[in-house]
Amino acid sequence: DKAGHRHFMAKEIAEQPAVLAEAIRHYLPADEDAVRLPGAGLDFSGVQRLTLVACGTAYYACLTAKYWFEKLARIPVEVDIASEFRYREPPLPAGTVALFVSQSGETADTLAALRYCRGKADRIVSVVNVPESSIARESDLALPIHAGVEIGVASTKAFTCQLAVLLILALKAAADRGEMTPEALSDHISALRGLPHLMNTALEADDEIRDAAQQLSSARDVLFLGRGLMFPLALEGALKLKEISYIHAEAYASGELKHGPIALIDSMMPVVVMAPKDALFDKTVSNMQEVMAREGKVMLISNPAGLAAAGDGVWLSIAMPDVQDAVAPILYAVPAQLLAYHTAVAKGTDVDQPRNLAKSVTVE
Ligand code: M6R
Numbered sequence: 001d002k003a004g005h006r007h008f009m010a011k012e013i014a015e016q017p018a019v020l021a022e023a024i025r026h027y028l029p030a031d032e033d034a035v036r037l038p039g040a041g042l043d044f045s046g047v048q049r050l051t052l053v054a055c056g057t058a059y060y061a062c063l064t065a066k067y068w069f070e071k072l073a074r075i076p077v078e079v080d081i082a083s084e085f086r087y088r089e090p091p092l093p094a095g096t097v098a099l100f101v102s103q104s105g106e107t108a109d110t111l112a113a114l115r116y117c118r119g120k121a122d123r124i125v126s127v128v129n130v131p132e133s134s135i136a137r138e139s140d141l142a143l144p145i146h147a148g149v150e151i152g153v154a155s156t157k158a159f160t161c162q163l164a165v166l167l168i169l170a171l172k173a174a175a176d177r178g179e180m181t182p183e184a185l186s187d188h189i190s191a192l193r194g195l196p197h198l199m200n201t202a203l204e205a206d207d208e209i210r211d212a213a214q215q216l217s218s219a220r221d222v223l224f225l226g227r228g229l230m231f232p233l234a235l236e237g238a239l240k241l242k243e244i245s246y247i248h249a250e251a252y253a254s255g256e257l258k259h260g261p262i263a264l265i266d267s268m269m270p271v272v273v274m275a276p277k278d279a280l281f282d283k284t285v286s287n288m289q290e291v292m293a294r295e296g297k298v299m300l301i302s303n304p305a306g307l308a309a310a311g312d313g314v315w316l317s318i319a320m321p322d323v324q325d326a327v328a329p330i331l332y333a334v335p336a337q338l339l340a341y342h343t344a345v346a347k348g349t350d351v352d353q354p355r356n357l358a359k360s361v362t363v364e
Pocket residue numbers: 055056057058101102103104105106107110153154155156240243357359360361
């Protein structure tokens with residue numbers, strides 16, 4: 001049932017405020033500023049290292065989580081693609097917690113990577129959408145994301161719920177390790193609690209994004225740029241676009257632009273820049289100006305202050321509401337998803353069942 005939407009993907013994008021509120025409610029009890037994990041939980045105080053493993057969109061959720069765990073909880077983090085991890089046979093030093101992220105909980109490579117870690121990692125934790133899945137069952141601790149059934153092949157609500165659970169876990173880690181003051185913890189918790197509401201505001205940019213997508217739909221190649229927490233999101237934006245619109249899209253960390261990809265820039269290559277006005281904003285803007293100086297067409301996704309400071313001369317701009325830095329990637333996932341969705345609709349591709357793809361990749 002598409003609940004009045006044209007595609008399951010549109011329905012699942014629109015459901016995000018509600019499912020995020022649900023995910024947050026499960027981990028952040030309403031009456032206190034603390035994190036509650038199911039079952040025996042997990043104490044991060046003795047954890048030496050985290051290894052995060054996943055595929056596709058779930059892998060980009062892990063890349064985002066690396067920034068959170070390192071910056072907020074000061075835990076060294078390694079992130080890997082499951083199909084690489086499993087055959088590289090990496091050593092896992094004592095004190096390693098292995099964490100697997102998977103919507104379906106049945107992805108063959110992620111499951112094989114989990115089995116490799118059995119007996120080698122201190123704890124095996126998973127962040128899953130399907131609680132009865134193989135990955136959930138074979139973990140010491142399974143953390144459900146409460147996104148509800150996701151039908152569209154392109155993952156949307158599962159991604160933002162994965163991010164929310166991973167951020168909550170990083171906050172728990174920061175608190176367990178004494179790396180965060182109670183005030184900072186409650187600031188982050190309020191930012192998370194405020195997210196579903198902000199996401200509704202982000203969804204209101206739908207018409208604007210549909211118009212932008214109309215223009216994007218004639219491009220052959222698109223480049224996505226972001227720094228810090230916006231870099232994994234740039235990767236996710238590019239994956240979404242290529243999956244459902246079949247437009248070739250790539251993402252780079254903004255700082256990498258001059259190390260090669262700037263050679264691609266001309267008036268035919270739209271560049272999507274995701275940059276809320278945060279501590280790294282000026283650096284991203286200078287990369288954006290390098291693109292514009294070469295006739296590159298920039299689509300800037302930012303908050304009002306960011307658009308006021310750097311929106312002059314850009315090709316298209318999309319406004320997002322102001323948001324606390326740590327939760328920004330969860331909010332900015334919305335325009336990335338809508339952009340891919342409307343571009344695919346403009347091109348007339350099969351949004352929910354893109355060619356050559358399966359919802360769950362249970363073979364290698
Ligand atoms: O079920 P999983 O989360 O393990 O799936 C991982 C990837 O196959 C999945 O995220 C894929 O990249 C999606 N089609 C992305 O939209």
